[in-house]
Amino acid sequence: MKKFETLTAVAAPLPLINVDTDMIIPARFLKTIKRTGLGKSLFYTLRYDEDGREREDFVLNKPAYKDAEILVTGSNFGCGSSREHAPWALDDFGIRCVIAPDFADIFYSNSFKNGILLIKLPQEDVDKLIEGAERGANATVTVDLENQEIKGPDGGVMSFDLDPFKKYCLLNGLDDIGLSLEKEDQILAFEEKHRAAQPWSY
Amino acid sequence: MSRLTTLYDKIWDAHLVDEREDGTCLLYIDRHLIHEVTSPQAFEGLLNAGRKVRRPDLTLAVADHNVPTSDRSNGVDDDESRIQIETLDKNCADFGVELYGMDDIRQGICHVIGPEQGFTLPGTTMVCGDSHTATHGAFGCLAFGIGTSEVEHTLATQTMVQTKAKNMRVTVDGDLPLGVTAKDMVLAIIGAIGTAGGTGSVVEFAGAAIRNLSMEGRMTVCNMTIEGGARAGIVAPDETTFEYLKGRPKSPKGAAWESAVAYWKTLKTDDGASFDQEIALNASEIVPQVTWGTSPEDVLPITDVVPNPADESDPSRRTKMERSLTYMGLKPGTPLTDIKIDRMFIGSCTNSRIEDMRAAAEVARGRKVADHVDAMVVPGSGLVKEQAEQEGLDQIFIDAGFDWREPGCSMCLAMNADKLMPGERSASTSNRNFEGRQGPGGRTHLVSPAMAAAAAIAGHLTDIRELEAE
Numbered sequence: 001m002k003k004f005e006t007l008t009a010v011a012a013p014l015p016l017i018n019v020d021t022d023m024i025i026p027a028r029f030l031k032t033i034k035r036t037g038l039g040k041s042l043f044y045t046l047r048y049d050e051d052g053r054e055r056e057d058f059v060l061n062k063p064a065y066k067d068a069e070i071l072v073t074g075s076n077f078g079c080g081s082s083r084e085h086a087p088w089a090l091d092d093f094g095i096r097c098v099i100a101p102d103f104a105d106i107f108y109s110n111s112f113k114n115g116i117l118l119i120k121l122p123q124e125d126v127d128k129l130i131e132g133a134e135r136g137a138n139a140t141v142t143v144d145l146e147n148q149e150i151k152g153p154d155g156g157v158m159s160f161d162l163d164p165f166k167k168y169c170l171l172n173g174l175d176d177i178g179l180s181l182e183k184e185d186q187i188l189a190f191e192e193k194h195r196a197a198q199p200w201s202y
Numbered sequence: 203m204s205r206l207t208t209l210y211d212k213i214w215d216a217h218l219v220d221e222r223e224d225g226t227c228l229l230y231i232d233r234h235l236i237h238e239v240t241s242p243q244a245f246e247g248l249l250n251a252g253r254k255v256r257r258p259d260l261t262l263a264v265a266d267h268n269v270p271t272s273d274r275s276n277g278v279d280d281d282e283s284r285i286q287i288e289t290l291d292k293n294c295a296d297f298g299v300e301l302y303g304m305d306d307i308r309q310g311i312c313h314v315i316g317p318e319q320g321f322t323l324p325g326t327t328m329v330c331g332d333s334h335t336a337t338h339g340a341f342g343c344l345a346f347g348i349g350t351s352e353v354e355h356t357l358a359t360q361t362m363v364q365t366k367a368k369n370m371r372v373t374v375d376g377d378l379p380l381g382v383t384a385k386d387m388v389l390a391i392i393g394a395i396g397t398a399g400g401t402g403s404v405v406e407f408a409g410a411a412i413r414n415l416s417m418e419g420r421m422t423v424c425n426m427t428i429e430g431g432a433r434a435g436i437v438a439p440d441e442t443t444f445e446y447l448k449g450r451p452k453s454p455k456g457a458a459w460e461s462a463v464a465y466w467k468t469l470k471t472d473d474g475a476s477f478d479q480e481i482a483l484n485a486s487e488i489v490p491q492v493t494w495g496t497s498p499e500d501v502l503p504i505t506d507v508v509p510n511p512a513d514e515s516d517p518s519r520r521t522k523m524e525r526s527l528t529y530m531g532l533k534p535g536t537p538l539t540d541i542k543i544d545r546m547f548i549g550s551c552t553n554s555r556i557e558d559m560r561a562a563a564e565v566a567r568g569r570k571v572a573d574h575v576d577a578m579v580v581p582g583s584g585l586v587k588e589q590a591e592q593e594g595l596d597q598i599f600i601d602a603g604f605d606w607r608e609p610g611c612s613m614c615l616a617m618n619a620d621k622l623m624p625g626e627r628s629a630s631t632s633n634r635n636f637e638g639r640q641g642p643g644g645r646t647h648l649v650s651p652a653m654a655a656a657a658a659i660a661g662h663l664t665d666i667r668e669l670e671a672e
């Protein structure tokens with residue numbers, strides 16, 4: 001997994017609530033057996049018209065935001081399906097950090113497993129960042145994971161909360177399979193006890 | 203005195219392998235269902251790291267999302283879909299995982315076949331790379347929808363990394379009126395709590411109206427827990443549960459069955475245990491529900507009219523409403539029963555079980571689908587299809603002008619050929635009315651199976667209670 005330490009990048013505003021995973025990546029693009037290559041289909045319906053041409057008014061199509069690596073958006077982002085293709089598409093496009101008042105649970109955990117940092121901020125801070133992000137490419141935002149701070153385009157600093165384990169994995173680029181396998185002895189011991197207590201589930 | 207605990211607490215505690223100081227836990231997983239769309243990258247990850255499937259015996263695979271629901275004798279036309287299905291076949295063979303292939307009578311939607319085979323059991327933990335895994339909660343099984351990295355994690359370790367969720371309880375008392383079903387109940391619940399109302403929680407469904415539901419009904423309710431944002435939904439097991447499971451191919455047998463039932467009977471929330479959030483609804487007040495917008499929370503009684511964004515005070519909600527109405531091509535104030543439909547879809551892991559087939563067939567019997575409507579019925583599994591055919595339901599549907607198809611996810615997510623054309627409007631028994639969910643530009647109204655069949659016959663959304671009164 002990619003490490004996440006600090007990121008200074010253009011932030012794109014997407015002031016919509018309940019952006020679901022079908023909006024992030026429609027089902028017809030899930031027929032892949034790879035993790036890569038989904039960036040071109042990210043936000044497909046918002047981004048392209050019926051003939052497949054880019055919609056000029058969609059934020060990520062505007063020249064100032066083409067290289068955005070941060071997305072600032074509305075509450076309940078990522079609701080809907082468990083498809084990890086949603087964070088894969090964001091990552092493949094180049095988005096490394098999403099900031100919103102809150103996120104849907106499965107999307108939240110999927111994103112961290114792909115090195116994408118999701119930050120929950122109070123609505124008024126999100127509104128401030130959206131306002132800042134609307135200034136275009138000169139509105140860069142710095143995210144410092146170690147210190148759990150965001151520096152907005154106006155120089156103002158906001159701090160954010162994060163689960164320490166998620167932070168640790170992200171800072172060190174650790175995938176948790178390796179970490180869990182270190183607990184093999186505990187898993188084996190559990191299995192033995194569990195099998196004795198509930199033999200029918202084996 | 204020991205701590206008073208909820209059903210969720212009990213199952214959680216019984217599966218805890220390890221807990222870190224910060225609260226991150228390692229939870230043992232008893233059952234893992236996999237399908238073709240969210241597993242290929244997980245197997246690839248195992249292969250690249252030289253890892254094995256730790257417990258192939260606790261893993262069951264089926265192809266459902268992509269499979270054609272028309273004649274399958276010539277295989278799968280679409281190249282990408284075929285590759286995904288073949289990849290699942292190969293991975294299962296290489297890693298020793300049991301698979302119900304496309305020609306197997308047991309093939310069907312993963313959340314239909316798990317319970318059908320007795321793979322889903324009370325008091326167990328289950329995961330599947332699909333958000334509707336919550337369905338299995340109907341059995342008192344703690345079931346989570348997960349992403350592909352977690353699928354890989356489960357394959358490799360038979361555990362899952364999680365923090366404990368909050369406890370939420372939704373109590374539904376009273377009796378459901380005639381014509382009102384489990385689907386209407388869960389839509390009404392989502393309408394009440396919103397699509398993020400359950401975020402961070404595991405929801406226990408309780409109350410007389412839940413107890414009175416069949417297993418099929420409970421599955422419908424738990425299935426849509428994710429549409430309320432919750433991590434899982436759960437119902438305490440009881441005689442209805444045991445009755446359903448007894449004799450299923452993978453259910454425990456003989457003495458094991460007896461001791462399992464004795465344990466399962468202990469699985470309930472202690473009287474007086476506290477919940478972080480409680481919601482109560484009265485079933486007798488629920489009216490058949492229908493969605494008007496592009497989120498499952500955009501739901502109203504069929505007797506209502508399309509809402510007006512001008513009446514919404516919250517600006518971001520107003521913007522979302524305006525966007526939804528434009529997408530749906532609807533005008534505020536239009537009676538919901540005036541909305542004409544082009545298509546009808548009965549199917550999906552929400553409503554494709556035998557009881558759903560019976561409810562829809564009851565409405566279809568002796569009637570005809572409106573001329574301008576194209577209606578398809580997709581049973582949830584080969585076994586549901588077989589049973590429906592034994593009961594003659596297929597013939598009722600065919601005589602009434604419905605298309606009777608092969609099992610799979612079908613138009614629930616439009617990954618195969620079954621999809622809406624841009625602008626087409628459908629009454630659907632599935633679970634998501636998101637923009638483009640049933641095909642780019644397609645417009646979805648979520649309803650119960652009986653309401654869907656009634657809409658197909660009337661040609662527009664309609665109140666099943668009026669049709670039944672005829």
Ligand code: SF4
Pocket residue numbers: 266267311312313332334550551552610611614615632633
């Ligand atoms: S029927 Fe729909 S919701 Fe259910 S598993 Fe299939 S695609 Fe997912």
